[in-house]
Amino acid sequence: MTKFLLAVHVIAAIVAIGPVTVAASMFPPAARKVLEGSDDSSALATTRLLHRICQVYAVVGVVVPVFGFATASDMGVLGDTWLIVSIVLTALAAVLLAALVLPRQSAILEGADQGGTIDRAATVRLAMFTGIFNLLWATVTVLMIIRPGSTTGA
Template sequence: MLEHVLLSVHVLGGIVFVGGSAAATSLFPRYAPAAAGEGRSRSVAVALHRITRGYAVLGLIVPLAGMILAGVQGRTGEIWITISMILTAVAALLLATQIHPRQRQVLADPGDSGRLRLLSMLAGVYNLAWAVVVVLMIVRPGTGQGG
């Protein structure tokens, strides 16, 4: 029963919170104020910035539930768990030290589109890290069993 609850929290948290932050980081550059302001909306960009922060904080439940679940299942030594935890840490650091602060800078001082291109690239790396984690959880390399 505990495993089912942990797995449910882990998966639902990933879909809602990680998915929400991934979508917000990807959409932010499209709406952020810039020198050429066509199709831009500061209010939407501000909302996406808040979603990025809020869902990232709430998303901490995902690795926490995942680590507890791995411990309960006795899987903490499996390579796919280790790689997933490393990628999760990389994604979290990228969000906390690069994406969110740069979003704040763009909102405070709209400037050249180069900063928005960089934010788009960082969002792509962030989303790629999460995509790899999802694939690892499905394939589970090194366990001799997929799915």
């Protein structure tokens, strides 16, 4: 059962978290294209699509910690330090996405809809928060692979 839970957890992480990290990273440059009044008529549509991807996959991403907890419980490692750190970092990433990244993307899109007024500084701050979000996920991924104290020898 552990192998099944772990496989679902890893696949869910790849399928759900990967698109959020990529789309969130692509959003600020796409928003800057809209700000610059790019001749590319699809720039605003691209920005809207990236935001929608972030919203949908953020919800789908809830599956990752659910199967993560199930896997950890089955493996008997719920009290291990590396897992607790991973849980805290995952929670921080989720809060960052829900409280700072998604609302700022929405605000930028609202500004674009109200006459194209996008604050360049807002896109820079959004890029910073997105970078922190991505760094948190990269750290969790490394912890999941290395698993300090693991018997796999990794």
